[in-house]
Amino acid sequence: MVMNMYMELLKEWCDRLLELQIRKEAEPELHGGILCPACGRIHGRCSDAMYPMLYLYQATGERKYKDCALGLFSWSGNMYHEEGFFYNDTNSAWKGITVFSAAQLGECLEDFGDCLEAEEREAVRGRFLKCAEYLREHIEEIGGNINYPLTCAYTMAVAHKATGEEKYGRKARQLAHSVKDYLTEEGLIFGEGKNRRETSPGGCRPVDIGYNVEESLPALIQYAVLEQDEEIYELAVKSMGVHLEFMLPDGAWDNSFGTRNYKWSYWGSRTSDGCAAGYGLTREPVFREAVRRNVLLLKKCTHNGLLYGGPMFTDAGEPPCVHHTFCHARGLAACLQKSEKDEGRPGTALIPSDLRDGIRYFPSLRTLLLGKGQWRATVTGYDVEYHKWGHPSGGAVSILWNEKLGPVFCGGMGNYELVEPNNMQLLRKSLPACLTPRIEYRADGRVYRNIYDKAAMIQWKEEVEAVYVNVEGKMISEEGKTGAGFFLEYEMRKDQFRMTAGCEAGGRLVLPVVSKEGDEVGIFADGRQIRFARDNGAAALLRGNKPFRVPWGEEEKIVREFSPVGGVQGVILELDMEEKERVDCEISMM
Numbered sequence: 001m002v003m004n005m006y007m008e009l010l011k012e013w014c015d016r017l018l019e020l021q022i023r024k025e026a027e028p029e030l031h032g033g034i035l036c037p038a039c040g041r042i043h044g045r046c047s048d049a050m051y052p053m054l055y056l057y058q059a060t061g062e063r064k065y066k067d068c069a070l071g072l073f074s075w076s077g078n079m080y081h082e083e084g085f086f087y088n089d090t091n092s093a094w095k096g097i098t099v100f101s102a103a104q105l106g107e108c109l110e111d112f113g114d115c116l117e118a119e120e121r122e123a124v125r126g127r128f129l130k131c132a133e134y135l136r137e138h139i140e141e142i143g144g145n146i147n148y149p150l151t152c153a154y155t156m157a158v159a160h161k162a163t164g165e166e167k168y169g170r171k172a173r174q175l176a177h178s179v180k181d182y183l184t185e186e187g188l189i190f191g192e193g194k195n196r197r198e199t200s201p202g203g204c205r206p207v208d209i210g211y212n213v214e215e216s217l218p219a220l221i222q223y224a225v226l227e228q229d230e231e232i233y234e235l236a237v238k239s240m241g242v243h244l245e246f247m248l249p250d251g252a253w254d255n256s257f258g259t260r261n262y263k264w265s266y267w268g269s270r271t272s273d274g275c276a277a278g279y280g281l282t283r284e285p286v287f288r289e290a291v292r293r294n295v296l297l298l299k300k301c302t303h304n305g306l307l308y309g310g311p312m313f314t315d316a317g318e319p320p321c322v323h324h325t326f327c328h329a330r331g332l333a334a335c336l337q338k339s340e341k342d343e344g345r346p347g348t349a350l351i352p353s354d355l356r357d358g359i360r361y362f363p364s365l366r367t368l369l370l371g372k373g374q375w376r377a378t379v380t381g382y383d384v385e386y387h388k389w390g391h392p393s394g395g396a397v398s399i400l401w402n403e404k405l406g407p408v409f410c411g412g413m414g415n416y417e418l419v420e421p422n423n424m425q426l427l428r429k430s431l432p433a434c435l436t437p438r439i440e441y442r443a444d445g446r447v448y449r450n451i452y453d454k455a456a457m458i459q460w461k462e463e464v465e466a467v468y469v470n471v472e473g474k475m476i477s478e479e480g481k482t483g484a485g486f487f488l489e490y491e492m493r494k495d496q497f498r499m500t501a502g503c504e505a506g507g508r509l510v511l512p513v514v515s516k517e518g519d520e521v522g523i524f525a526d527g528r529q530i531r532f533a534r535d536n537g538a539a540a541l542l543r544g545n546k547p548f549r550v551p552w553g554e555e556e557k558i559v560r561e562f563s564p565v566g567g568v569q570g571v572i573l574e575l576d577m578e579e580k581e582r583v584d585c586e587i588s589m590m
Helices: 002-020 046-060 064-074 098-115 119-142 147-163 166-182 209-227 230-246 283-301 322-336
Strands: 359-362 367-372 375-380 396-402 406-411 439-445 444-447 457-460 466-475 482-493 495-503 507-514 521-524 529-533 539-544 559-561 566-578 583-589
Touching: 002 046, 002 064, 002 283, 002 322, 002 406, 046 064, 046 322, 046 367, 046 444, 064 098, 064 119, 098 119, 098 147, 098 322, 119 147, 119 166, 147 166, 147 209, 166 230, 166 529, 209 230, 209 322, 283 322, 322 439, 359 457, 375 482, 375 495, 406 566, 439 457, 439 482, 439 495, 444 482, 495 507, 495 566, 507 583, 566 583
Parallel strands: none
Antiparallel strands: 359 367, 367 375, 375 396, 396 406, 406 507, 439 444, 439 507, 444 466, 457 466, 466 482, 482 495, 495 583, 507 566, 521 529, 529 539, 539 583, 559 566
């Protein structure tokens, strides 16, 4: 049963969080906090785990879960200011996080208030109401990305229900209905940018798929249900349908190009609650199916009770940041508590990417979604920057996916930086690599890449047997200097994917093929053919019109690089190209 699987995963997560909780009552600065194995510290938002802990206490009657929740509430006092706001972290003064902390306090009262003693309940209620009033008065001046006012709409709705005071209802409606001013022509939510209303030179808007599906849309749906606002409910459901175009058939969310790509974790986004709390609360069978697939992926990325930041973190030897677990535990518990328990027939609904046969273009993203047979791909010229070179552009294939292989290419930041140091992971065992396929050359002491070109021209056409994409642009250095011209051509058929590239200055075509430690890699035909195998028995053949340069390490072992964006390992192959030479490669299943 689907709900049983959700419950089992939630319990696995929460039991591990219990083991990581610090119990030192004599030291209130530490007592009740959850220690992060990756970051070696207590994350300021760990008290978000109060809700799933109380859910499990109600469901199982096991006192340990309630004790954990109370300990988290006690520790969160270190992050709480008597004016009514929470700090983001012990070294971060950001107050916007109050919208999430306050919402979950109100949810705990609404859904599990009967599980608390009177004194405990009053302590939680007092802090919640103080936060609610602070947010009602200050949410506009707090600012931030669009996820903050939209989540605050839900927080205000919770306060409205808890108090019956119409001032919270009015504020909730005001904030929720503001989403009408933040919808692209396709129905995507924009506003995940330093300038929420930015329109780029290419006509793009600041959109982040991860934050939209894991925070903003769940908040809108929960607001609409609580306030019985059918208009916003229908708007949110329609928008969720558009966003669902970006779910891959394996339940991953394709945020390979989003403004906050630096927090992309293949299954979703760092420091957000997951799509289950939104998509799972609707009446749409296809949305329920999307949640099921996503939760299956979360389960595959869970090891020793903790959710890792992508499918190959363990293979790279990197520890898990506990942030993923306590945030997604909250979202999964909300799905279990608030959704209708009619599970339907799992696996019978089809999501949009299952059916994709051709090209879907999103003008507000300058991004194409391709599909043919067992192949799916994303080609992007997206030109809104949240952080310099923070996502691929230049007509890059930011995702290439196969139904048997999974991700083949999985792009990310050109140069990994801790844009949000408290919310990102410093690697312990690896040096972060750029795994976006690209053209590259060196000149004048600079590295020029096509993925830095925000103005590349992208054209495409569809035929019955194949889809074609042509890209022309200029190579750009990290410093922003314009270099030589380049071109890329893509051809997707039901049984293969082909890429052709050229650059006026020569250089190399860099092909980082996703491959984890232990996967088989074979080299044939004088280096012109590379066989990649997966542990599920699937294998693909990569053919080049000239020999590939293969990264060899000690003892003739192929070297794999790791990207925390997406959370995958890859073998970075290269095809050298002379000036104006055409080089090409194709990938087909064996």
